[in-house]
Amino acid sequence: MTEETIGIVGGGIVGLAVGRELSQRRAGVRVVVFEREDRLAAHQTGHNSGVVHAGLYYKPGSLKAELCTRGRKLIQDYCAEHQLPYDECGKLVVAIDRDEMGRFAKLEQTARENDVPGLRRVDGAEITEIEPRAAGLAALHSPHTAITDYVAIAERVGAEIENAGGRIRLSTTVTGIERRAGRIDVVCGTERHTVDRLVVCGGLESDRLGKLVGGSASPRIVPFRGEYMSVAAAKQEFVRGMIYPVPDPRYPFLGVHFTRRVTGGLEVGPNAFLALSRQAYGRTSVSARDLGNTLAWPGFWRFAAEHWRTGLTELGGVLSTSAYMRTAQRYVPEIGASDVARSGLGIRAQAVERDGSLVDDFVIEHEDGIISVRNAPSPAATSSLAIAAYVVDRIDG
Numbered sequence: 001m002t003e004e005t006i007g008i009v010g011g012g013i014v015g016l017a018v019g020r021e022l023s024q025r026r027a028g029v030r031v032v033v034f035e036r037e038d039r040l041a042a043h044q045t046g047h048n049s050g051v052v053h054a055g056l057y058y059k060p061g062s063l064k065a066e067l068c069t070r071g072r073k074l075i076q077d078y079c080a081e082h083q084l085p086y087d088e089c090g091k092l093v094v095a096i097d098r099d100e101m102g103r104f105a106k107l108e109q110t111a112r113e114n115d116v117p118g119l120r121r122v123d124g125a126e127i128t129e130i131e132p133r134a135a136g137l138a139a140l141h142s143p144h145t146a147i148t149d150y151v152a153i154a155e156r157v158g159a160e161i162e163n164a165g166g167r168i169r170l171s172t173t174v175t176g177i178e179r180r181a182g183r184i185d186v187v188c189g190t191e192r193h194t195v196d197r198l199v200v201c202g203g204l205e206s207d208r209l210g211k212l213v214g215g216s217a218s219p220r221i222v223p224f225r226g227e228y229m230s231v232a233a234a235k236q237e238f239v240r241g242m243i244y245p246v247p248d249p250r251y252p253f254l255g256v257h258f259t260r261r262v263t264g265g266l267e268v269g270p271n272a273f274l275a276l277s278r279q280a281y282g283r284t285s286v287s288a289r290d291l292g293n294t295l296a297w298p299g300f301w302r303f304a305a306e307h308w309r310t311g312l313t314e315l316g317g318v319l320s321t322s323a324y325m326r327t328a329q330r331y332v333p334e335i336g337a338s339d340v341a342r343s344g345l346g347i348r349a350q351a352v353e354r355d356g357s358l359v360d361d362f363v364i365e366h367e368d369g370i371i372s373v374r375n376a377p378s379p380a381a382t383s384s385l386a387i388a389a390y391v392v393d394r395i396d397g
Contacts, residue, residue, distance in 0.1 A: 032168075
């Protein structure tokens, strides 16, 4: 049997999951992963809050809703099989005041249509039975929302690819993709690697890589930074699981929330503010190229014109710990600005259309032997193994 080579661009959890799925499902296939950084899971996979989502938020019938539901169980089973951390500590989505109750009711309807396991609505007294330090009028309790270590999962998946005969090429930047006579050349500087098929899972670079394969200019990635606060050890046990606000349906961001980590700590965050670099994680990091790409995109200006007030609020949290914690403290009054310190920072690849609308669902394109994952924000990590099965189904089809 002639060996088929399939290239994967991107060594985050989605690209690696696709490589694993190919290695397991297709005999005679050789997987090659091209990753620009010197390690796996260097960007979105390695800078998120580790939550395994249960599907509360996503439009029923969307790819997000379908793949998150399937992906949660696959991640749970994978962690059990490989003895990786997985803690069903549960989540409360809390309504603080009556103005939120309309959104709260719509969220409950969405969650029930998505068959979120174990979901129940609780009142203020029941909130404190679940989270004694929390406050609120009502909440949705999702007992099977969990936390895990996505970097550990990604590294284990990468090892499976290599054990199956595949290769992971770190520190390898893809600079060109060329189709020729039924084959595809992946250009990495002065090197060329020929593959039969290619799957592009570029995350923060998905729009640029999409352009290399001949895809449309829209949507464009506009990076949003999310800063986390770590809670002091003396108050880490004030939250048992996760406490989230009722999200604003205008945005795909879920709002600043409290999340336990599998390492035992407690974090608050992330917020959401425009990032000036797609790859650097310092608070003052700036990339002229990345900023120029954002400012040159008409969709950014249309989005900014409509939502500038929200942007100013988020800027306040960037500049001031007190402002950051002002909203969070409404949910857990005993944790304030003096109880937290700035810790990590993540960057979200948010796809924005030319008209300024934010792309909410996963976007996966397929043409001439190349599949491009053009938009895979949260819950992509939760959904990763299900996304992989979906992509390989398209390859097989």
